Every structure is written in structure tokens, then in C-alpha cells.
Amino acid sequence: MKSVFKKLFALLLSVLVVAALFAPAAGAAQVKLNKSKIIISVGETYKLKLSGAQKEPRWKSGDKNIVSVSKKGLIKGVKPGDATVRAKVGKKVYKCRVSVEAPRISSVKKIVPVGKSFALKLCGTKRNVKWSSSNKKIAMVTKNGIVKALSPGSVNIIAKVGKS
Numbered sequence: 001m002k003s004v005f006k007k008l009f010a011l012l013l014s015v016l017v018v019a020a021l022f023a024p025a026a027g028a029a030q031v032k033l034n035k036s037k038i039i040i041s042v043g044e045t046y047k048l049k050l051s052g053a054q055k056e057p058r059w060k061s062g063d064k065n066i067v068s069v070s071k072k073g074l075i076k077g078v079k080p081g082d083a084t085v086r087a088k089v090g091k092k093v094y095k096c097r098v099s100v101e102a103p104r105i106s107s108v109k110k111i112v113p114v115g116k117s118f119a120l121k122l123c124g125t126k127r128n129v130k131w132s133s134s135n136k137k138i139a140m141v142t143k144n145g146i147v148k149a150l151s152p153g154s155v156n157i158i159a160k161v162g163k164s
Contacts, residue, residue: 030052031050031051031052031053031089031092031094032050032051032052032094033048033049033050033087033094033095033096034048034049034050034051035048035096036095036096036097037096037097037098037099038075038096038097038098038099039098039099039100039101039125039126039127039162040067040075040076040077040098040099040100040101040162041077041100041101041102041103041125041161041162042077042078042079042080042100042101042102043076043077044076044077044162044163045074045075045076045077046074046075046163047072047073047074047075048069048073048074048075048085048087048096049073050073050087050089050094053089054089055089055090056089057073057087057088057089057094058087058088058089059071059072059073059085059086059087060085060086060088061075061083061084061085061086062083062084062085062086063081063083064078065078065079065081066078066079066080066081066082066083066098066100067083067085067098067100069085073087075096075098077098077100077101078100079100079102080100080101080102080124081099081100082097082098082099082100083097083098083100084096084097084098085098099126101124101125101126101127101161102124103122103123103124103125103159103161104122104123104124105120105121105122105123105159106119106120106121106122106123107120112139112147112149113149114149114150114151114152115148115149115150116148116149117146117147117148117149118146118147119144119145119146119147120141120145120146120147120157120159121145122145122159122161125161127161127162128161129145129159129160129161130143130159130160130161131143131144131145131157131158131159131160132157132158132160133147133155133156133157133158134155134156134157134158135153135155136150137150137151137153138150138151138152138153138154138155139155139157141157145159
């Protein structure tokens with residue numbers, strides 16, 4: 001009877017040892033890129049981050065004419081288009097699809113009589129636009145880009161996309 005228990009104990013112990021060897025390490029960090037897709041404007045920058053990696057990644061742009069990337073993962077829009085930025089650690093590659101836009105405003109200079117309104121549009125972007133006026137006493141602008149002249153003077157209407 002003792003030998004049966006010894007054999008059973010030995011078998012159980014060997015199963016535990018084998019399971020411990022092939023089981024993933026507890027608490028091991030999963031390697032992950034913070035973005036898989038991003039839209040930026042020409043001249044805009046964004047910091048890509050690879051978390052959980054044991055080594056520093058090697059960053060590479062699929063098209064340096066569209067998006068550049070630094071050794072630290074800082075991407076910058078160069079000209080409109082789409083490119084893939086890669087972070088390589090060992091043999092594993094992590095990718096982020098980058099779309100670079102070149103937004104432009106529908107009207108650069110406009111003379112508007114007091115009390116009248118006109119619409120501005122920001123073309124060349126898929127992102128939400130945040131409109132603002134440099135002087136709300138002279139002209140106000142709605143969230144949809146409708147500008148209304150309130151009093152005589154000059155004012156700048158600003159359209160923001162991204163983090164700029």
C-alpha cells in the first residue's frame with residue numbers, strides 16, 4: 001500500500017513540475033502598443049508607447065515621406081497619406097497604421113457687415129473640429145463653424161483638430 005502512495009505522490013509531483021515549466025510566468029506583462037490606428041496632421045507629433053517589452057523596441061516608418069518616427073517612438077506627420085509604423089522587439093513586430101492629414105480652412109480672409117453671418121469649413125480632415133474666436137466681442141463662432149459679426153474690428157477664427 002505504501003508503494004502505491006509513493007508512486008501516486010511521485011506521479012503527482014512530476015505533473016506539477018511539468019506544468020510549472022510550461023505554464024506562462026505569473027504576472028508576466030503582455031507586450032502591447034498603445035495605438036493600432038491614429039490620425040495626425042502634417043507637422044503634428046504623437047508618442048507611440050510599447051508597454052510590457054523586456055527590451056527597447058526598434059521603430060521604423062513604412063514611408064518616411066509620410067510619417068517619421070524617432071528612436072523613442074515619437075511620430076511626426078510629414079505629408080498627407082497613410083503609412084505603417086512598426087515597433088520590433090526580437091522577432092515580434094507591433095504595428096500602428098498612421099493617417100496624415102493636411103487640414104485647410106474654406107476662407108482665409110472675409111469682410112462681413114455687423115449682424116451678418118457666414119459658414120466656415122475645415123476641409124481635409126476626418127476628425128472633429130473645435131472652433132473659437134480670438135475676440136468674442138467682435139465675432140462669435142458656433143461649434144459648427146458659423147461666424148456672426150457682432151461689432152466692427154478684426155478677429156481671428158481658429159479651428160483646432162487633434163492636440164494642437
